[in-house]
Amino acid sequence: MKNASDAKKSPARPPTLEDVARAAGLSPITVSRALNTPDIVRPKTVAKVKEAVQLTGYIPNMLAGGLASRRSKLIAVVVPQINNSMFIDTIQAISDELALRNYHMLLCVSGYSPETEADIVSTLLSRRPDGIVLTGIHHSSELKKCVLNAAIPVVEIWDLTPTPLDMLIGFSHEKIGNALARFMLGKGHQRFGLIWTPDQRAALRHKGILDVFATHTGLTFTDSHVPLPATIARGREAMAQLLDRGEQYSAIICSSDTLAQGAIFEAQSRGLRVPEDVAVIGFGDLDFAQCTLPPLTTVKVDRWKIGQQAATLLADKIEGLPVAESVVDIGFTLIERGSA
Known part of the structure; x- marks a missing residue:
């Protein structure tokens, strides 16, 4: 007869919402409300739930938890490069502004390929983002169809056209x-x-x-x-x-x-x-x-402003707030220095 120590250990399971509820001394429904709609829960209760989450190591399933509100709190951002200094400020501004609105950025790199961009966006949409930021206005027909069928807010950046997919922040x-x-x-x-x-x-x-x-x-x-x-x-x-x-x-x-x-x-x-x-x-x-x-x-060009306004437009539209302008031309400035 095998000792208990010889028995194969069952794999550790991730902590559940019920584990958090037990640790907090609250009902699962109260914990769920504190995590998904903290504005309608007493601050002391929210603090207690957060402490229990930290204690148990619970990771909320934002896809499952967001089914009722249809919110994942994720914004997908697709850029051609991340090792190009032209885009760094814009990416950082998007991330910072989204964080202020309690959204998180999911960043992907397309490498200037329309086909790669379309594949990336198709994969991203399976994660149910609340919105998407795309670089430029030249996309494949497959991507356009995919985005329009998803019926979520989209902001195109770094270009200008009177007919964007949805919204646009850019310049000519x-x-x-x-x-x-x-x-x-x-x-x-x-x-x-x-x-x-x-x-x-x-x-x-x-x-x-x-x-x-x-x-x-x-x-x-x-x-x-x-x-x-x-x-x-x-x-x-x-x-x-x-x-x-x-x-x-x-x-x-x-x-x-x-x-x-x-x-x-x-x-x-x-x-x-x-x-x-x-x-x-x-x-x-x-x-x-x-x-x-x-x-x-x-x-x-104001690279930081492009990111800030793109994030603001997306968050506003996701939350049902009025969007004054769907196309914003931020313009540019020619700066004369010593080389010319």
Whole structure:
């Protein structure tokens, strides 16, 4: 006969709502109310339940607990990259603002692929988020159908269109391209090099530049396309390719500050003065832009404000509060510094 110690131990089970109720000396229904609708429960009771939850290690099942209210308290956020400084402030602002409204962020990375984005969103929707933040306005038909069928609030960010899926916080990339070209032309430049990544929002800025160029005669430009992600090293390589062509450029326009900084490094390594011999301008006004030598001329967008307003719009709509504007254009500012 086997000793009890020899018997196979049954796996430990996770603590249940009933365990919390016993630890708190309350009924399960009271504990459930304290966890799901604390506003209608006495503060002392809520505090007692929280203490029991901590004591037992209970993890509330937000999907099951949210069935009555249809709330999971999760907001799904899909961005192309997390190692891109352009998106970091926006992501942090979304997280901070959602936390103030008692929501939690579920972050996913699509890698600039519409197909990957669609797969991610389909998986996220199975987790029943209360809302979704999507980067950009160019999505696959599968994603659009999936999101519309889910019938939950959606905010698109970092782009602009009068016909978003639901709500939008962004700015016009084409207008930024227009502004970049007009600024450089206003400085008297006629021979341009363009260092550019292939993502759709950068392509819109590129189009904005070429639209302005088309209205002027006598100018020349050469494109140098670099793969994603944009890095200082790739900006330097692209600048080297342009200069190795043997052509003279008076100005370099880049699709990001990181590429612009790489272009400056390469120009300086060849004895070129910035901006006297060649002017350089970027996009994004990243943290290092004002600290470079020379400081970088660039375009600033309020990345933090995009995140704050996106989170606020979602939370307001989820909670049935009025949404004054479903499309918000936060605009941009061209900041002139020493590089151009």
